[in-house]
Amino acid sequence: MKIVSVINYKGGVGKTTVTANLAAELAYRGNKILILDMDAQASLTFSLMTPDYWDTMVKEKHTIKSWFDCISQSEKVMPLAELVLRPEKVNNYLSRTDGCIDLISSHLGLINVDLELATLLGGANLKQSKINYLKVHGKLKGELEKIAKSNDYDFVLIDCPPNFNIVTKNAIIASDQILIPAKPDYLSTLGIDYLQRSVKDLINEYNEYANMDDDCDIVNPEFLGVIFTMIQIRNQEPIRAQKQFISQTKRNKFDVPVFNEYFRENKTIFADAPQQGIPVVLNGYSNGTHSDIVAEISSFVDEFLERSEG
Numbered sequence: 001m002k003i004v005s006v007i008n009y010k011g012g013v014g015k016t017t018v019t020a021n022l023a024a025e026l027a028y029r030g031n032k033i034l035i036l037d038m039d040a041q042a043s044l045t046f047s048l049m050t051p052d053y054w055d056t057m058v059k060e061k062h063t064i065k066s067w068f069d070c071i072s073q074s075e076k077v078m079p080l081a082e083l084v085l086r087p088e089k090v091n092n093y094l095s096r097t098d099g100c101i102d103l104i105s106s107h108l109g110l111i112n113v114d115l116e117l118a119t120l121l122g123g124a125n126l127k128q129s130k131i132n133y134l135k136v137h138g139k140l141k142g143e144l145e146k147i148a149k150s151n152d153y154d155f156v157l158i159d160c161p162p163n164f165n166i167v168t169k170n171a172i173i174a175s176d177q178i179l180i181p182a183k184p185d186y187l188s189t190l191g192i193d194y195l196q197r198s199v200k201d202l203i204n205e206y207n208e209y210a211n212m213d214d215d216c217d218i219v220n221p222e223f224l225g226v227i228f229t230m231i232q233i234r235n236q237e238p239i240r241a242q243k244q245f246i247s248q249t250k251r252n253k254f255d256v257p258v259f260n261e262y263f264r265e266n267k268t269i270f271a272d273a274p275q276q277g278i279p280v281v282l283n284g285y286s287n288g289t290h291s292d293i294v295a296e297i298s299s300f301v302d303e304f305l306e307r308s309e310g
């Protein structure tokens with residue numbers, strides 16, 4: 001079992017699209033997948049279930065917000081298993097396979113959770129500060145490991161919000177591996193370096209506290225790599241300007257490798273999928289371009305599995 005965070009604090013770079021398609025292709029190949037939507041925008045939640053269903057059946061008691069609320073109100077947290085939903089449409093599609101996609105849904109109110117959690121930090125002395133820090137940042141880790149084991153998941157994929165708040169930090173601490181979707185342009189390339197440093201700083205800070213606590217293991221999530229998204233294709237390859245940033249990222253020798261495969265840009269095909277409730281990689285091929293996109297995603301997943309399990 002692997003817990004993988006999909007993260008980049010730049011907005012709109014394709015995190016949710018990559019998470020949905022990675023989950024779908026892994027499930028199609030027979031894996032049991034749990035998706036945790038940690039973004040208050042709830043894009044991934046609404047890509048798998050309708051807002052009406054969420055509003056009536058999920059919103060009140062079955063989102064990750066309820067779970068974080070327990071922490072901020074210093075109540076005992078419910079087992080994550082109580083929050084797991086199985087989105088109908090995509091799982092009907094997957095019924096011919098051994099795989100499935102479960103979801104822990106997000107909540108639009110998750111945006112306020114961060115402020116409430118932040119009030120728990122600090123303390124009268126170092127010991128108390130340490131306990132509070134570990135409680136606020138490390139709780140998700142143990143609980144996700146429990147549910148992954150009891151429900152026999154092969155992968156837990158966490159779709160992170162475009163920020164580096166406490167909720168995102170919980171995801172990083174809980175992760176075995178980190179996947180970074182990015183666009184190949186100037187600011188995004190700078191952002192990858194910055195993100196990597198922030199993640200390392202967080203891990204060092206967390207481990208410093210965890211080292212002082214016998215009940216707490218140190219963490220060491222590994223960077224799986226950068227998956228470039230929204231690639232514009234001309235003559236079967238990325239346009240020159242993008243190619244330049246891809247090569248630069250490969251050359252830059254951050255500790256983060258770059259996936260050979262990429263997600264090409266296609267506004268029609270990618271924009272339609274969330275409303276259909278079925279990720280692009282599982283949708284019927286409507287034309288040659290769609291088939292090319294499916295082949296590219298499938299080859300990205302080959303690479304993902306090699307790196308993740310390698």
Ligand SMILES: Nc1ncnc2c1ncn2[C@@H]1O[C@H](COP(=O)(O)OP(=O)(O)OP(=O)(O)O)[C@@H](O)[C@H]1O
Nearest residue numbers: 011012013014015016017162264265266267270271
């Ligand atoms: N390969 C692609 N080609 C064209 N459009 C895409 C592609 N991938 C994603 N999009 C579109 O770009 C927008 C942002 O994508 P997505 O929601 O996956 O990004 P995100 O990084 O999760 O955003 P946020 O930071 O807001 O969570 C969406 O409208 C999506 O449909």
Ligand SMILES: [Mg+2]
Nearest residue numbers: 015016039043
């Ligand atoms: Mg998103």
